[in-house]
Amino acid sequence: xxxxxxxxxxxxxxxxxxxxxxxxxxxxxxxxxxxxxxxxxxxxxxxxxxxxxxxxxxxxxxxxxxxxxxxxxxxxxxxxxxxxxxxxxxxxxxxxxxxxxxxxxxxxxxxxxxxxxxxxxxxxxxxxxxxxxxxxxxxxxxxxxxxxxxxxxxxxxxxxxxxxxxxxxxxxxxxxxxxxxxxxxxxxxxxxxxxxxxxxxxxxxxxxxxxxxxxxxxxxxxxxxxxxxxxxxxxxxxxxxxxxxxxxxxxxxxxxxxxxxxxx
Numbered sequence: 001x002x003x004x005x006x007x008x009x010x011x012x013x014x015x016x017x018x019x020x021x022x023x024x025x026x027x028x029x030x031x032x033x034x035x036x037x038x039x040x041x042x043x044x045x046x047x048x049x050x051x052x053x054x055x056x057x058x059x060x061x062x063x064x065x066x067x068x069x070x071x072x073x074x075x076x077x078x079x080x081x082x083x084x085x086x087x088x089x090x091x092x093x094x095x096x097x098x099x100x101x102x103x104x105x106x107x108x109x110x111x112x113x114x115x116x117x118x119x120x121x122x123x124x125x126x127x128x129x130x131x132x133x134x135x136x137x138x139x140x141x142x143x144x145x146x147x148x149x150x151x152x153x154x155x156x157x158x159x160x161x162x163x164x165x166x167x168x169x170x171x172x173x174x175x176x177x178x179x180x181x182x183x184x185x186x187x188x189x190x191x192x193x194x195x196x197x198x199x200x201x202x203x204x205x206x207x208x209x210x211x212x213x214x215x216x217x218x219x220x221x222x223x224x225x226x227x228x229x230x231x232x233x234x235x236x237x238x239x240x241x242x243x244x245x246x247x248x249x250x251x252x253x254x255x256x257x258x259x260x261x262x263x264x
Contacts, residue, residue: 001214001258002029004235008262010174010210017172018042021052026176031155034174042162042169045120047108047130049163054105055149056156063149065106070142073114078137085114085134093126113143166200173209181216194222201226204263217257231262 002025013034018027021043030036043049054062069088073081089111096104108130112118115132123131162169166177179200180192197215204211205228215223217234224232235258 001235001237001260002026004233004258005212005260008212008231008233008260013172013174014038015172015174016040017169017175019166019169019175019177020179021048022178024052026178027159028155030174030176036172036174037158038172039159040162040170040172041159042164042166044163044165046163047105049161050101050105051109052152052156052159052161054102055152056159056161058102059149059153061100061102062106062109063146065103066110066144066149069107069110070144073110073143074139074141081114081137082134085111085137089126089130093129093131096129110143114139167203171207171209171211174211175204175207175209176212176214177204178212178214182218182222197222198226201228201230201261204261205229207263211263213261213263215259215261217259223259223261227261229263231264233260233262234258235260 013030013036016027016030016034016036016039018024018040019042021027021041024041027039027041031039041052073084076084088107092104092107092111096107099107111130111132112120114135114137115130116135118135119132120130121132122128125131166179177200179196182192182194182197200213201223204213211230213230217223236255237258238255
């Protein structure tokens with residue numbers, strides 16, 4: 001989506017804020033283009049923020065745990081990899097309190113890299129913790145992009161990492177907000193309805209600097225009727241994975257419309 005956002009980006013960014021962080025694609029773009037002096041990144045998921053803190057503050061130990069897991073996993077056959085995956089997932093669910101925070105973060109990162117489609121699921125069988133099934137298990141030389149980990153380590157040095165809801169994240173002179181889709185209940189275990197959307201839109205209108213608020217159009221006038229002082233831009237997209245449309249023949253690409261609300 002970033003290519004659609006480019007005409008609306010600010011000229012400069014000294015303080016960047018991202019209250020719904022997730023994978024941080026916009027953060028990386030802003031870091032490379034603007035080199036902000038300070039960033040605030042926030043997510044409600046303690047496992048995700050734990051990974052980012054470990055990469056920022058203890059990257060050598062973090063990579064050491066990954067190498068240990070890599071050395072166990074890579075030589076195995078696919079059935080053996082599957083067995084190891086579920087053993088590690090079980091340990092992450094029930095034995096994590098015996099580990100250091102950095103080991104816990106590294107094990108979770110391994111599971112996310114070898115789990116199905118990079119998605120996040122929680123379930124009762126894993127103690128309310130990460131429960132995504134294994135993925136294709138077809139990694140060859142390594143499970144990890146080591147250069148990317150080092151790149152993140154450097155990018156995060158000026159970032160304050162917050163584990164909490166979006167209200168705990170200070171705004172910047174550019175604030176990018178990409179909450180769950182309206183009326184969704186995600187596998188992160190969080191719902192996002194009209195009251196949450198309204199609260200976020202109201203807050204965005206009064207924030208300083210440039211504010212982006214993203215979501216998806218559901219065919220109603222929900223967002224347009226609440227635009228206030230914010231511009232609304234719509235972009236057609238095609239989902240080829242994750243949100244595909246089910247048909248009798250299988251799955252096909254699904255067309256949708258993404259929304260960008262901009263406060264200048």
